[in-house]
Amino acid sequence: MLVLVSVALRVRDVVRGVWREAAKFGVVGALAFVVDNGGYNLLVFGLPGGPEGGVMRAAPVRASVLATGAAALFSWAGNRYWTYHDRHRVNVAQELTLFLFVNVVGVAITAGTVFASRHLLGLESVLSDNAARVFGWVLATLFRFFAYRRYVFVAP
Incomplete structure (x- = not known):
């Protein structure tokens, strides 16, 4: 019976650890999504209410690559130094x-x-x-x- 309780407590601790890790992973991913999509929209469309178009309005594909690259680097840093510190x-x-x-x-x-x-x-x-x-x-x-x-x- 004592072994069963010990195993149950161990499983509970592992599940808690994975859920904490998954939550951090999710926060980093959500923020990277904002960096990617927000960066793309700022580069192509500019600030709301600002002049028409962003600095890369004529190059949306390059803007997408740049925004996605920035989001990937953000995600790597967030996961490296927070999720998996x-x-x-x-x-x-x-x-x-x-x-x-x-x-x-x-x-x-x-x-x-x-x-x-x-x-x-x-x-x-x-x-x-x-x-x-x-x-x-x-x-x-x-x-x-x-x-x-x-x-x-x-x-x-």
């Missing part, structure tokens, strides 16, 4: 490379759900595209969370 690598370049690779796979997962929706299922509506993107985003987020824990931010 006790589990980051000494070799920063290796960690950042792994982080970026995991994110490229995450983008491919999201794009893959849209591809499957369009080309395999033949769905072409706004609703189906957005549903596919949300489904892909959920899958990619789960992938990132577990890949960060297992491969990117490892215990020293």
